[in-house]
Amino acid sequence: MITLTGNSLTLEQMKDVLYRKKKVNASEKSMEAAQKSREAVERIVSESRVVYGITTGFGKFSDVLIDKDHVQDLQLNLIRSHACGVGEPFPEVVAKAMVLLRANALLKGYSGIRPLVIEKLLELVNKDIIPVIPQQGSLGASGDLAPLSHLALVLIGEGEVFYKGKRMESLEALQQEGILPVTLEAKEGLALINGTQAMTAMGVVGYLEAEQLAHESELIASMTIEGLNGIIDAFTEEVHVARGYKQQIDTAARIRRYLSDSLLTTQQGEIRVQDAYSLRCIPQVHGASWQALDYVKEKLEIEMNAATDNPLIFDNGEKVISGGNFHGQPIAFAMDFMKIAVAELANISERRIERLVNPQLNDLPPFLSPEPGLQSGAMIMQYAAAALVSENKTLAHPASVDSIPSSANQEDHVSMGTIGSRHAYQIIQNVRRVLAIELICAMQAVEIRGVDKMACHTKMFYEKGREQVPSITKDRIFSKDIEKAAEWLKTIEFSKLVASLPIEY
Template sequence: MVVLTGESLSLEQIRQVCYQDEIVAIGAESMERVKKSREAVEKIVAEKRTIYGINTGFGKFSDVVIDERDVNSLQLNLIRSHACGVGDPFPEVVSRAMLLLRLNALIKGYSGIRPAIVERLLELLNLQIHPVVPQQGSLGASGDLAPLSHLALVLLGEGKVFYQGKMCATSEAYEKEGLVAIELKAKEGLALINGTQAMTAMGVINWLEANDLAYQSEWIAALTMEGLEGIIDAFHPAVHAVRGYQQQVDVAERMRNLLAGSKLTTRQGEKRVQDAYSLRCIPQVHGASWQALDYVKEKLEIEMNAATDNPLIFDDGKTVISGGNFHGQPIAIAMDFMKIAVAEFASISERRIERLVNPQLNDLPPFLSPQPGLQSGAMIMQYSAASLVSENKTLAHPASVDSIPSSANQEDHVSMGTIAARHAYTIIQNVRRVLAIECICALQAVQLRGIEKMAPKTRAFYEDVRKIVPSITEDRVFSEDIERLTEWLKKNNWQWTGIKRHVSLA
């Protein structure tokens, strides 16, 4: 069970909730904060104080005072009017993360919502009723208004949800689970949608997948090192210690660990003096991407436990401040950084693929073909990898450098953080396919060299992957191999059992 406090949610806990369906609970102290915060809102309404979002309009309408009789209608109108998301829905795992993060933010006790709202979000999580949230339509300030409005619709019994393996009307899921729609009270609609939980939810799923992918890239690069009889000296600890980057040192150590005992790697001067950069510089390039991933992790862990509502309620309602914590710039920049970092795993991988298939760069059969000329072998797999790498270069253009004013220039600078997060997700999927292609080529190369000469760890990995992708004995529809291996990599992630059997990644 994962107990939320609003202060200490971790990425590992998100992995447990989103990928392992862990049950979620709320800490008692957090619920007390929620109750006190709600009492403050009710006091403000009773005293007829004019506070943004409680009894005023929104955005450019912030100067319009709303009659006390209409404050509930104000919240309902807000959700319905702001549910303008378009396009394909976020993956269901992202929707689940969105629920979790919004719940964690609300229980910090600065948003003024009723315990009933918190309890419903908790029920949705534990019953696995996940909002269908269109991906497009958020500017990333004032938070993720459109996506979170689609999440809020579900509390009203409206919209659509993922439920029991299918997409259906929220009302259908509610009927089966015996739930009734909630009527929003003062401030609750705004509290549900003013935040960065769509971009952050997409961001944490991105990071979890990218972290796994980064480890996988090292296993696959180790196979390529053996397939090309790479020079192991490039990973000597002294080389990396004098550079000073810990992530580079760590990659080099893991590469030495993976390749320990291999009779396929060579020493400096044995077959050649030095390797091409795509082999020799694996620790430097992969290590730099790890540095970026560490930065992204730090920002996500802060944002996951942040109060991103507006206005925020302090001192039992004595102090209510309209600020800008909903602005997604910290996550927007982090996601743009992630895009560049993850794209590089594919960029260098594609260059290793070229070295595996190009007969001018190795002594293997051209394109690893079983009958060069009659059969093309891996020739076009390299084309696919090059195409994906090129697409990533376009997607890696930073979204955060753009801003378009909205709400009649009241909201005149926005983050585009959700666009950055969505593009990062696409890059990650592309990178996984490129790595799958490298893996298929490297498997064939080491088989030609002699698998009995492989390191114990890479040999174990080889045996497992060969169950997914058979040897290339004749041309076939390689798209099916690529997709099958891609799916295997995604499901197994870096926690492939062989890692625990054969090497520590601590």
């Protein structure tokens, strides 16, 4: 059981809930804070004080006062009118992350929502009732209004959910679990939808996949080094310490460990003096991607525990301040940074693929073909990798440099962070397929060189990979192999894979 406090949620705990099916609950202290905040809202309503979102309309309607007899109607109208998401739904794991993150933010005690509503959100998480949330329609300020409105619909028994493998009306799933819909009170609709949880949830899931891919890319690259009789000297510790970047030093160290007992690597001058950059500069390029991913991780873990509501309630309601914590700019930048960092892993991977298949760049059979000419071998796999890399270059264009005014120019600068997070996720899927192609080609190359000469680490990885994709003995429909390898790379948990390798790491 993971206890949420609003302040201490980590990416590892997100992984536990999203992939290892751990349950969540709320700390008693955080629920007490939520209750005090709620009591402040009720005093504001009873005193008919003019406070944005509690006794007024929203956005450009912030100057329209709402009678206290209509506060329930105001919240219900807000959720229904703002549920304007379009397009395909977010992946279920992302929607579940969204619910979890919204509950965690509300537990900080600044939002004025009843503990009862937070309990309902936690029930959705624990019982895998996943809101159907369209991916498109958020500007990333004032928060992720449209996506989070679709989330909030479920609490009131409207909208749709994924439940037990089916897409169905929310009310049906709630009834099966004995969960009663709620009637939203003053400020509760606004508290549910004013935040960055869509872009952050998409970012969290993307980051977790990107982190695993970055590790896998190093092991795959190590196998490619063996397939090309790469020069190990370039990974010598002194070289990387001399520059001083920790992530570069660490990447080189992992590759040295993976290849420590390989008989397929060479020394400088043994076959050639220098390797091409796509081999020689792996620590510098992959290490730089790790630097960016570390930045992304830091920003996500801050945002996962951030109060992104508006207005925020302080000092038991004595201070109710309209600010802009819903603005997604920090995550928008982080997502754009992640796009570039992960895309670069595919850029350099595709160049290694080219070196594996191009007979002018190696001494292997042309295109790793079992019968060059009659059989095309991996020729078109490189085409596919090149197409994915090119597509990534378009997707990597920063979303955060764009803005467009909304709400009659009251909300005149927005982050586009949710678009950035979605594009980052698309890039990650493309990168995984490029790495899958490199893996297939690298396995074929080391097979030609001699599997018995491989390092223990890479040989174990090769053997596991061959369980997914057989050797190329004749041409076949390689798209099936690429998809199978990519799915394997997505589902294996890298820490467990490394733990299974024969040398302790």
